[in-house]
Amino acid sequence: xxxxxxQIRLENDAKDLKTFRLxxxxxxxxxxxxxxxxxxxxxxxxxxxxxxxxxxxSPLDKGILEFTVKRYPTGVVTTALHDLSEGDTIGxxxxxxxxxxxxxxxxxxxxxxxxxxxxxxxxxxxRYLLSDSQRKNYGAVTVIYGARSAGELLYKNELAxxxxxxxxxxxxxxxxxxxxxxxxVGLVPNVLKESAPSALDAYCIVCGPPxxxxxxxxxxxxxxxxxxxxxTSLERKMTCGMGKCGRCNVGKYYVCKDGPVFSYDKIKDIPxxxx
Amino acid sequence: xxxxxxxMQTIETKMREAIKDLFIxxxxxxxxxxxxxSRPQSARPFFARSADDxxxxxxxxxCSSNVAVFLPKLFEKPQRPKEGFKxxxxxxxxxxxxxxxxxxxxxxxxxxxxxxxxxxxxCGGMKPPSKHNGKKAADVGRACVECVNSTTSGADIVIxxxxxxxAKGDYARIKKFESLPANKxxxxxxAEISKCIRCNACRQACPNCYCKVCFADQKKPSWAVPGxxxxxxxxxxxGRMFHQAGRxxxxxxxxxxxxxxxxxxxxxxxxxxDAKELFGCVPGVTSEEVPPLQxxxxxxxxxxxxxxxxx
Amino acid sequence: MAKDAEALGPIADGxxxxxxxxxxxxxxxxxxxxxxxxxxxxxxxxxxxxxxxxADGCVSETKQRSVKTVLFGIRPCDAQAIAHLDKxxxxxxxxxxxxxxxxxxxxxxxxxxxxxxxxxxFCSSTGAGPASKAGADAMAWNLGTSLxxxxxxxxxxxFLKKHAALxxxxxxxxxxxxxxxxxATLKELPxxxxxxxxxxxxxxxxxxxxxxxxxxxxxxxxxxxxxPTCHCFDFYxxxxxxxxxxxxxxxxxxxxxxxxxxxxxxxxxxxSQRMRQRVMHKFSYAPENYNxxxxxxxxxxxxxxxxxxxxRETVSKVIL
Numbered sequence: 001x002x003x004x005x006x007q008i009r010l011e012n013d014a015k016d017l018k019t020f021r022l023x024x025x026x027x028x029x030x031x032x033x034x035x036x037x038x039x040x041x042x043x044x045x046x047x048x049x050x051x052x053x054x055x056x057x058s059p060l061d062k063g064i065l066e067f068t069v070k071r072y073p074t075g076v077v078t079t080a081l082h083d084l085s086e087g088d089t090i091g092x093x094x095x096x097x098x099x100x101x102x103x104x105x106x107x108x109x110x111x112x113x114x115x116x117x118x119x120x121x122x123x124x125x126x127r128y129l130l131s132d133s134q135r136k137n138y139g140a141v142t143v144i145y146g147a148r149s150a151g152e153l154l155y156k157n158e159l160a161x162x163x164x165x166x167x168x169x170x171x172x173x174x175x176x177x178x179x180x181x182x183x184x185v186g187l188v189p190n191v192l193k194e195s196a197p198s199a200l201d202a203y204c205i206v207c208g209p210p211x212x213x214x215x216x217x218x219x220x221x222x223x224x225x226x227x228x229x230x231x232t233s234l235e236r237k238m239t240c241g242m243g244k245c246g247r248c249n250v251g252k253y254y255v256c257k258d259g260p261v262f263s264y265d266k267i268k269d270i271p272x273x274x275x
Numbered sequence: 276x277x278x279x280x281x282x283m284q285t286i287e288t289k290m291r292e293a294i295k296d297l298f299i300x301x302x303x304x305x306x307x308x309x310x311x312x313s314r315p316q317s318a319r320p321f322f323a324r325s326a327d328d329x330x331x332x333x334x335x336x337x338c339s340s341n342v343a344v345f346l347p348k349l350f351e352k353p354q355r356p357k358e359g360f361k362x363x364x365x366x367x368x369x370x371x372x373x374x375x376x377x378x379x380x381x382x383x384x385x386x387x388x389x390x391x392x393x394x395x396x397x398c399g400g401m402k403p404p405s406k407h408n409g410k411k412a413a414d415v416g417r418a419c420v421e422c423v424n425s426t427t428s429g430a431d432i433v434i435x436x437x438x439x440x441x442a443k444g445d446y447a448r449i450k451k452f453e454s455l456p457a458n459k460x461x462x463x464x465x466a467e468i469s470k471c472i473r474c475n476a477c478r479q480a481c482p483n484c485y486c487k488v489c490f491a492d493q494k495k496p497s498w499a500v501p502g503x504x505x506x507x508x509x510x511x512x513x514g515r516m517f518h519q520a521g522r523x524x525x526x527x528x529x530x531x532x533x534x535x536x537x538x539x540x541x542x543x544x545x546x547x548x549d550a551k552e553l554f555g556c557v558p559g560v561t562s563e564e565v566p567p568l569q570x571x572x573x574x575x576x577x578x579x580x581x582x583x584x585x586x
Numbered sequence: 587m588a589k590d591a592e593a594l595g596p597i598a599d600g601x602x603x604x605x606x607x608x609x610x611x612x613x614x615x616x617x618x619x620x621x622x623x624x625x626x627x628x629x630x631x632x633x634x635x636x637x638x639x640x641a642d643g644c645v646s647e648t649k650q651r652s653v654k655t656v657l658f659g660i661r662p663c664d665a666q667a668i669a670h671l672d673k674x675x676x677x678x679x680x681x682x683x684x685x686x687x688x689x690x691x692x693x694x695x696x697x698x699x700x701x702x703x704x705x706x707x708f709c710s711s712t713g714a715g716p717a718s719k720a721g722a723d724a725m726a727w728n729l730g731t732s733l734x735x736x737x738x739x740x741x742x743x744x745f746l747k748k749h750a751a752l753x754x755x756x757x758x759x760x761x762x763x764x765x766x767x768x769x770a771t772l773k774e775l776p777x778x779x780x781x782x783x784x785x786x787x788x789x790x791x792x793x794x795x796x797x798x799x800x801x802x803x804x805x806x807x808x809x810x811x812x813x814p815t816c817h818c819f820d821f822y823x824x825x826x827x828x829x830x831x832x833x834x835x836x837x838x839x840x841x842x843x844x845x846x847x848x849x850x851x852x853x854x855x856x857x858s859q860r861m862r863q864r865v866m867h868k869f870s871y872a873p874e875n876y877n878x879x880x881x882x883x884x885x886x887x888x889x890x891x892x893x894x895x896x897x898r899e900t901v902s903k904v905i906l
Contacts (some may be wrong), residue, residue, distance in 0.1 A: 044823075046823070046830045047640065047823055047824060047825035047829070047830030048823055048830075049822075050821065050823070051848075072848035072849055072850075073847050074494070074495065074850070075848035076494045076495055076848075079495075091645065158825070210851070212770075235847075236845065236853065237839075237846065237847045237848075238844050239819065239820050239821050240819075240821070242679070242680045243679060243680070244674060244680070244682060244817070244819075245708065245817075245818055245837070246818035246819075246839065247818060247820075247837070247839075247844065247845060248898055249851075249863075249867075251866075251871065252870065252874045252875055271791050271793070271862075272854065272859065272862075272863075273648045292821045305675065312894045313888070313894070313898070313899055314705065314894060314896075315705055318894075319802065319893055319894035321802065322802065338809050340892070344651075344804065345802070369602055395872055406890055407601065407602065407603075407777060409850075470632065472624070472808055472811050473633075473807075473811075474807040474812075474838075475806045475807055476804070476807070476808040478806070479805055479892070480806070480892045488843070497824075500634075500822055501820070501822065501835055502633055502822065502833060502836065503633045503634055503835075504634055504833075511743040524896035525828075530890075531892065532806070532808070532892035534623065534811075535602075535623070536601055
């Protein structure tokens with residue numbers, strides 16, 4: 001379905017991460033597009049191609065969709081997207097995939113751990129959890145988010161707002177400090193160990209590049225989170241997005257259809273899980 | 276036992292002994308050669324990694340694959356080499372064509388000569404693999420019938436035996452095809468290329484095609500759709516053949532690999548012939564410092580620009 | 587048959603032996619053939635098709651105007667493969683409209699094998715067989731002097747009834763002959779079943795064994811493109827004038843760049859990982875997801891692999 005680019009926000013110093021705020025060109029499409037936190041869509045530029053991008057807006061943000069896209073030099077679609085301007089039209093096919101099982105997690109404490117630009121669907125989740133209608137349904141919410149450097153942090157304004165709130169704990173860290181950075185310095189797995197959120201009656205949602213996931217799992221398990229209580233979101237190159245083209249599988253699961261959200265116990269023994 | 280089989284057996288035994296020896300004395304990490312295939316009357320490439328493995332290696336007239344194709348990957352340095360990383364020491368059992376390919380790969384820095392132990396075999400010509408239901412399997416592949424040097428020069432270990440005598444090397448079939456009018460040649464080219472299903476077997480079997488990203492797979496820009504669209508398939512084959520000019524050793528690895536039986540040789544040989552007749556280049560044989568595609572001389576022929584129909 | 591539908595069947599081809607080609611009054615049907623080089627799946631799932639076009643800000647799906655087709659004389663292994671592809675493309679989760687329109691318009695009449703097509707046939711091991719019925723609407727037996735037809739589906743029965751004028755009731759001897767033909771062919775095929783393989787592959791995580799079985803793999807796509815059950819595909823968008831179109835193309839998990847991401851990360855960077863993916867997909871994941879082995883034992887991959895890698899050997903080496 002066609003969508004209009006209403007706003008493009010530059011997210012990082014390296015200028016290769018942009019958040020696109022889109023509006024629906026057709027009202028019918030808006031009514032038909034019902035998504036949940038953790039889902040993705042195929043974002044396309046006509047004649048160029050499609051790319052699976054996690055939905056960064058919350059389902060409660062009406063009338064718009066937000067996608068944060070990283071531009072890769074070899075990426076045909078991401079490069080084309082970054083060359084577009086506000087007012088341009090792009091295509092969106094979706095929503096696709098499964099979602100974070102937030103209904104099942106009501107009443108639980110949530111620890112949300114994110115690294116780099118894998119934070120997009122976590123941002124969708126946090127916005128949803130913090131909404132007036134939803135906050136009371138969940139227990140303590142802890143967010144630990146890290147990036148390589150201060151300039152690479154996404155959603156800086158929102159992060160600052162969250163740090164002001166009393167109904168969640170927000171810990172932002174960077175791998176490498178700088179003169180302008182006043183906050184925490186440390187790798188996400190280490191910050192997780194130091195802040196030691198309680199695993200009692202809690203679930204953890206963790207998203208990040210494969211290397212970060214690999215080093216974050218051991219401290220999570222040590223803190224007492226069992227594999228079935230750790231949820232993650234995987235990424236793979238995709239084509240159809242609906243489990244037919246055979247490309248995005250991790251073991252017998254298709255990341256587009258059986259995922260992208262997987263509980264760690266489901267995928268921890270699959271050799272090609274990526275971490 | 277027929278005399279030919281006995282001769283082959285002795286050659287095979289000598290080869291196995293030589294390779295066993297290399298392993299026993301710790302001179303190689305792996306030796307690439309051939310083993311018995313699972314299909315009746317067949318051989319297939321094999322990586323021997325021990326003296327015991329050496330006992331499984333065979334040498335007969337089914338050893339048609341060009342084993343040089345495995346070298347670029349074996350000599351690939353990882354992006355972040357671990358502490359103490361060393362390139363492997365590789366033995367290769369070679370026919371004349373494999374040897375010519377290796378010479379080319381060494382020149383193009385895709386294989387390290389000091390890490391290679393080339394075991395030059397006597398080659399009487401190889402049977403192509405039998406997979407084309409309609410055609411009768413040839414006794415000897417066309418590449419072998421037309422082969423001008425069937426043994427490897429500069430081999431480290433030479434296994435003695437009778438080799439095929441060199442053919443005339445006159446490119447008679449190509450010259451005959453060249454004499455046809457352009458539209459007939461194009462018709463034939465399209466008829467052959469139309470069979471292509473873009474499986475890339477030709478490219479992957481060719482020792483010279485070692486590019487990390489083939490031009491046909493590039494997306495920025497995209498030169499050819501990866502599907503079997505005729506115009507794009509033609510671009511793929513023309514592009515691949517021209518990338519072989521002055522490099523192709525006429526081994527028929529591509530022809531043997533192609534499941535559809537496309538007569539690629541009719542076209543690849545044209546470029547090999549031009550490289551020889553216009554620029555005096557026979558890859559893997561002449562010791563020219565720089566290949567013809569990468570240099571020029573004042574007196575280079577320009578006939579293909581000015582007079583395409585004539586030499 | 588050729589009057590109200592496009593009829594395709596085995597016709598002689600100088601180069602390839604027999605190909606699946608158009609039948610007419612003038613073409614000679616080649617009943618006594620081994621098997622086609624290219625699998626019949628290509629008629630239902632073409633190598634290249636335009637699935638949508640973009641013009642004036644609008645995306646339109648290609649209208650499917652499928653021609654009624656009869657696929658006559660394909661081998662039971664290839665028909666079984668079509669049944670497997672039906673599970674993928676016509677599954678409950680999402681139906682592929684392009685495949686469906688061609689599939690609905692196609693009648694499959696397979697031709698039982700009088701003998702194995704090659705020394706590489708192993709249909710009997712995969713749950714298929716020289717006279718297996720899956721995927722076909724009707725089956726034919728070449729009994730030498732007569733051609734025996736048996737209906738399998740309602741569609742097949744309707745077809746045979748329609749052409750009843752050309753058929754007569756089979757004699758008991760003819761029915762016997764077809765059974766004898768099947769058992770005679772089975773005697774020449776392997777008896778070992780691969781039904782247990784999914785169970786035996788489940789915990790095979792040793793990277794070294796996969797390195798060994800893939801050491802000579804060239805990462806081309808010959809095995810995939812010739813396989814009757816392989817179904818991986820890619821989309822390709824290209825500009826056309828002021829508009830654009832989207833193509834669907836066959837793809838192969840054996841290609842190095844199949845799962846390569848724009849970031850440069852490749853989850854299956856090594857040939858061994860891709861070989862493992864191929865074998866697991868056919869012998870482990872598909873059985874779990876579709877309750878079918880995605881291999882029908884046609885032997886094409888064994889015959890055409892440039893390095894002569896034999897999937898039967900690979901499977902026997904990697905199972906625990």
